[in-house]
Every structure is written in structure tokens, then in C-alpha cells.
Amino acid sequence: MILRTPGDEFQYNGILYKIGEPIIGTEQSEYEGLIGSIVAITDGEDKRTENSTPDFYCCFDPPVLPYDIKQLEEIFSDLYDFPKTLEDIILDYVIMAPEMVIPVQYAREQRYRLPLYILSEDWAINGENGRKEYFFSDEKDAKNEFTEKLNHEADSGCVSNWDDLPQFCVDSGSSFYECWLDGEYMENHYKISIKLEMLMMSPGEFGRLGHAYQNETFQKDFLDQVAQSEEVSRLTDAQYHQLISDSTIAERIHKALGRNDAYRECYWATIHEIIKELSQFYSTDPDLNTADKIDD
Numbered sequence: 001m002i003l004r005t006p007g008d009e010f011q012y013n014g015i016l017y018k019i020g021e022p023i024i025g026t027e028q029s030e031y032e033g034l035i036g037s038i039v040a041i042t043d044g045e046d047k048r049t050e051n052s053t054p055d056f057y058c059c060f061d062p063p064v065l066p067y068d069i070k071q072l073e074e075i076f077s078d079l080y081d082f083p084k085t086l087e088d089i090i091l092d093y094v095i096m097a098p099e100m101v102i103p104v105q106y107a108r109e110q111r112y113r114l115p116l117y118i119l120s121e122d123w124a125i126n127g128e129n130g131r132k133e134y135f136f137s138d139e140k141d142a143k144n145e146f147t148e149k150l151n152h153e154a155d156s157g158c159v160s161n162w163d164d165l166p167q168f169c170v171d172s173g174s175s176f177y178e179c180w181l182d183g184e185y186m187e188n189h190y191k192i193s194i195k196l197e198m199l200m201m202s203p204g205e206f207g208r209l210g211h212a213y214q215n216e217t218f219q220k221d222f223l224d225q226v227a228q229s230e231e232v233s234r235l236t237d238a239q240y241h242q243l244i245s246d247s248t249i250a251e252r253i254h255k256a257l258g259r260n261d262a263y264r265e266c267y268w269a270t271i272h273e274i275i276k277e278l279s280q281f282y283s284t285d286p287d288l289n290t291a292d293k294i295d296d
Helices: 066-080 104-110 139-156 158-162 203-226 237-244 249-259 261-284
Strands: 009-012 015-018 022-025 035-042 055-060 094-096 101-103 112-125 128-136 168-172 176-181 189-201
Touching (some): 015 101, 022 104, 139 158, 249 261
Antiparallel strands (some): 055 094, 112 128
């Protein structure tokens, strides 16, 4: 099989690759982070290599940032054990395994979109300017910080110094407050606001975040149980402190659960039970809204 016409499609391990569409090098290759495109795909008897996977012929754009150029040169210098410059590095018709590249569009679609609340302060006091930003994943946390900072300025900051002046002006809403001295905005103003943006998080980072939360849960459950355990009664205070401070607790629980056949059997039995439950539900009334499908 040979594909080389722009738009030709090839599915591999659940990912759709297209000739000519943008790709990016993954951490599985020396071309990590480089943008390029697939110009041809060969498989089966048409391959010219002995690779076990299909061959992707890729052309990469050279990096633009001097830092990225230096990094790429160092990677290939280490690879060949000989100094390499950008001009020495092959960027056209590089044969890659499928896992070494990923379509840019596919990578975008895999990202998790999480709300990010940006609290911004901007001020000028007697011509001295400043700006700070704070980032929150929870809207209530952002609003609480907003209120605390604004109250501080109103009680003992620039707002309290200006609010009795005749040129004092103010504008506000549910998530912003701005004040200034009329005719002196560039020299004297204060603004605080909350803006909602979306944080794009890769599946890998999202998984690490979930793993960290699970570790914290394991640690808490362990500490709740260890305080009631007779096993620790023979430990000295110093030994007990070492036990509850052990940094390997969460990973030990992860590994133990992985070896626990009963746990795995219970987990998969529960999955199949839910599959059966939902299959029966949808087969009887497929038009119900999602909000009506959850039975407490």
C-alpha cells in the first residue's frame, strides 16, 4: 500500500492520519515538537524498510526560535556522537513510525478544556504603574480573592485615598471594579477584574492531575485507618511518625490494588453491570434526555 495523494486517509491505532495535513513530532522521536506534514505512507510489501509498523514519510519545518534550534542540534549531536548544526539535520522525507508523530488536529481534539479564572489587578499611583495576575480553577476562590483585595484598597489603599476627591470616578460590575481620577487616568487609577478563559490540558497532564488527587485520597484513607490499627501500637512515637510520613504510601496502595484479583474482578463486574443496566434502559426508551437518565 502506498498513499501519497493529499487528503488520502490512513487509520492506525484509532488515529486518522491524512496526507498533507499538519503533524507534530512526539516525545517518541528526536523530532519532538517540530511541525510538519506526512507526504507519503507505505505499508505491507510496498515498504522499503523492515519496520514492524507502517512507514510515514514526513517533512518537518525547521525550528524558528534560537533556543529550539540549539536544542535540536544538541539532540542530533548526542545521537550521532558528532557535532551537528541545523543544516546537517535531515528534515525532509524522514521515515517515522506512527507513534512518532500525531496530527495537530487530533492533538487539539484530545485536550481537556478546563475553566480558568484570571484575577487581574492594574494600577497607577502618582505615576507608578503595576500589574498582577492570579489564576484559579474555582470561580468562588477567584471571587473571594477579588473581594478581599478590593476591600483592602477601599479600607486602607488607593481607593480610600481618592474616594473623597471631587475628580474621583468609578465603574463596576459583578466581576470588575475600576476607579480613577478624572483627567489623571494614566497617573492614578485602580482596576481589578475576573476573566474566564479556558485552560487546554493534555490527556497526559490531566491523568497526572487525577493520579495526584487519587494519591492524596489514598494517603488520607491510610492515615484514617492507621490511627485505629492495633499493628502500630508497638511502635515508638518516632517510629510511628516515620510510618505516617512515608512518601511511598500512595504508590504502595496503587501497586497492592493492582495485585488484588478480588479488586479487579469487582471493578470489571461493576463495569459490566452498568453496561447491562444502560443497555436495557436505552433499549426501552432511547429518547430520554440525559438529565432524566440518572437514577439515584
